[in-house]
Structures are given as structure tokens and as C-alpha cells.
Amino acid sequence: MPIARPAASVALEGFELRVLHLPLVAPFTTSFGTETVREVIVVRALTSEGDGWGEIVTQADPLYSSEYTQGAWDVALRFFVPALLDRRRVAPHDVAGALEPFKGHRMAKAGLELAVLDAALRAEGRSLAEYAGAVRDRVPSGVSVGIQRDPAALVDTVAGYLDEGYVRIKIKIKPGRDVVDTAAVRDAFGAIPLQVDANSAYTMADADTLAELDRFDLLLIEQPLQEDDLVDHAALARRLKTPVCLDESIVSDKGAADALALGSASVVNIKAGRVGGYLEAVRIHDRCFAAGVPVWCGGMLETGIGRAANAALAALAGFTLPGDVSASSRFYARDIVSEPALLEDGHVRVPTGHGLGIEIDQVALDDFTVARETLTR
Numbered sequence: 001m002p003i004a005r006p007a008a009s010v011a012l013e014g015f016e017l018r019v020l021h022l023p024l025v026a027p028f029t030t031s032f033g034t035e036t037v038r039e040v041i042v043v044r045a046l047t048s049e050g051d052g053w054g055e056i057v058t059q060a061d062p063l064y065s066s067e068y069t070q071g072a073w074d075v076a077l078r079f080f081v082p083a084l085l086d087r088r089r090v091a092p093h094d095v096a097g098a099l100e101p102f103k104g105h106r107m108a109k110a111g112l113e114l115a116v117l118d119a120a121l122r123a124e125g126r127s128l129a130e131y132a133g134a135v136r137d138r139v140p141s142g143v144s145v146g147i148q149r150d151p152a153a154l155v156d157t158v159a160g161y162l163d164e165g166y167v168r169i170k171i172k173i174k175p176g177r178d179v180v181d182t183a184a185v186r187d188a189f190g191a192i193p194l195q196v197d198a199n200s201a202y203t204m205a206d207a208d209t210l211a212e213l214d215r216f217d218l219l220l221i222e223q224p225l226q227e228d229d230l231v232d233h234a235a236l237a238r239r240l241k242t243p244v245c246l247d248e249s250i251v252s253d254k255g256a257a258d259a260l261a262l263g264s265a266s267v268v269n270i271k272a273g274r275v276g277g278y279l280e281a282v283r284i285h286d287r288c289f290a291a292g293v294p295v296w297c298g299g300m301l302e303t304g305i306g307r308a309a310n311a312a313l314a315a316l317a318g319f320t321l322p323g324d325v326s327a328s329s330r331f332y333a334r335d336i337v338s339e340p341a342l343l344e345d346g347h348v349r350v351p352t353g354h355g356l357g358i359e360i361d362q363v364a365l366d367d368f369t370v371a372r373e374t375l376t377r
């Protein structure tokens, strides 16, 4: 459903950007590398109506996408923040248009838009969930499990998450660690809801191996091929029984429309950062919902800021598959919000407070800050 009542504008006074280094509770390994510290940019919009918070979900290195933290920092401070401060008043739905002349850098745009959205909704006394049209007050919580030392270690790790109550397991795969890892988890845990994520580690030359995964009755296989391989994904989707889900390939609503028209995906992972913001994410949801295509909310190891926003997004009607919306403790021993997301009976609560419904833990924020810059009008 399109957003029923847009948020009013706020008078922008400035933006504060910080780079944070948050230690992870355990290393997180994907087909593109291992992270032990989450480097992330936190945005604070300073407005006459009050502050708003956002998060730029880039990683330190451009391995998941072409975006990376120093690039986002530079483009945000050099181009995006000045372009927004040029306008005296800005509403959340104006942000994308104001930044549209600048190509790409969707994660940076999304983080700035989120901060404006939070400020505007707080000023109005509305929650993000209410604004976006949420239909649930809690969302089922899936967990993304990185590649482990060996399949036995993977089984141990998955057992721990199942004990905690996660309702869906996603395992990362890469060539050589696909069929064996998936078989190990299926053998150990039977018919649990299970899916795999390749983070674009394969080509069509691997189609036979990927077809072997069909026997595991997976919910889906996520992003097997390269970001720009929509036609190959369509060919692979015809070949596999396992539903193909796209992540990296979908960077806009238009891209989602193209992928659906081509048959490149029968499920879509929606990440607000990847598509340039929560408003574009809602548009993709609406398109998929109208087309009967299931969507789920992806994760980018968000802090409590983005995690709260993701829980609100995942509460829309079309999010029919559990998302990577896990408890904060999945990644962090200490978060930067005063009430980090908890796992309760396999679910995460949708925040009801105004805006994102979070309170920043200012001490934690300062402790994790490694760089800071403020631009004002």
C-alpha cells in the first residue's frame, strides 16, 4: 500500500556524521570475506523540530557492493549534506529527489533519508511502523550464519541459534562449501526452515552444483550469480527447483520491476540501504505484493538504529518470509541504543515509539566513535 499520509517537512539545521567501530561477538564470514568489527556511519539530522537518527550501512571494503565507508563519508559530506542543507525545509519524501542528480551511493542516501524520516515522524508523534503501514506488532526472526571452519562447526553454531529460538536459518555458501554444508545442516536438524546465500559467488558454469541443492527443499537460494546478471539469473531460475531470490541485483524499484518481468527471481530480499532508502523499499514491497511475489527483510549488521527501522519495514503485509531481523545480541555485546532488539519467542518486537522508537545510548555512541564531522547551514 502506498504510504497513506506522508510526513511533514522539518527545518534542517545540520547533520552530524560519525564513523563507528563496533566489535562483533564472533567473526562473520561470507563468500567475500571475514569481518570482526562492524564499521558503520551513524547520521544525526539536526532540525528545528528535534533530532533524527539514521545509519549508513556500507562496509569498510567494497566487497558486497561498490559502496564502502570512506566513499560514503566523502560523498555524503561533499555533496549530499550540502544539497540537503540548501533547502530550508525538507520532508522525508523530498530527500531522494534532492539527491537524485547524484549517481549511485544508495546506502549513503538511505542513511540521510532515514535520519530525516526519524526527525519528521518524531515531530509528528508517529511511529515508522504506523507511517509505513505495518500490519504486525512483531516479526518472525531469522538468523544469517556465516561460513564456519567446517560443516561440524556449522552444525554446532546453527544448534545454538535454534536453541535461542530463531525461526529460520540462512547459511552462507561459496564454491566448495555449498552441498556439504547444506547437507550437514539438513541431516542434523531435519525439516527446519532453511535457505542459502551465495553473495554472487557463482557463474552459470556452476549450474549443475547449484541444481544439487534442489534436493534439500530450501526456502530459496539467494543471489547465486553476479549483481548485473539478470538474464543469467532468469536462465538459472528456469533450471532450478529451488526458488531464486535476488539481493545485490535489486538496487531500485525499477530494477525490481525488470527482474520480475524477466523471471530472474521469484522472491526478493529488500534492504533499504541497498535500494536508496526505506521509502524506495516500501515501493518495492508494494510492487511485489501486488504481483504476489514474497519478500523478506535483509540485514546489513545494523546497529539498533537500522535494526529498529528494519523491524518496522518487515511488519508490512508482503513480508511473508522471516527476515534477517535478528536480536542485536546476534552481532553485538553492546549496542548504541538503550533498548536493543531482543528475541522473544522467535520474534522481534516492532517499535511503537515515535519515529524509529529508539533512544540513543550516548555513552556507547561516544565510546564506539572513531571519526566525527558536523555540517550546519
Ligand code: NPG
Binding pocket: 059, 064, 143, 144, 197, 199, 247, 298, 299, 300, 301, 302, 324, 325, 326
Ligand atoms: O542479520 O544483519 C544481518 C546480516 C545478514 O547475511 C547478512 N547480510 O549478504 O545479506 C548479506 C549479508 C551482508 C552483511 C552483506 C553485511 C553485506 C554486508
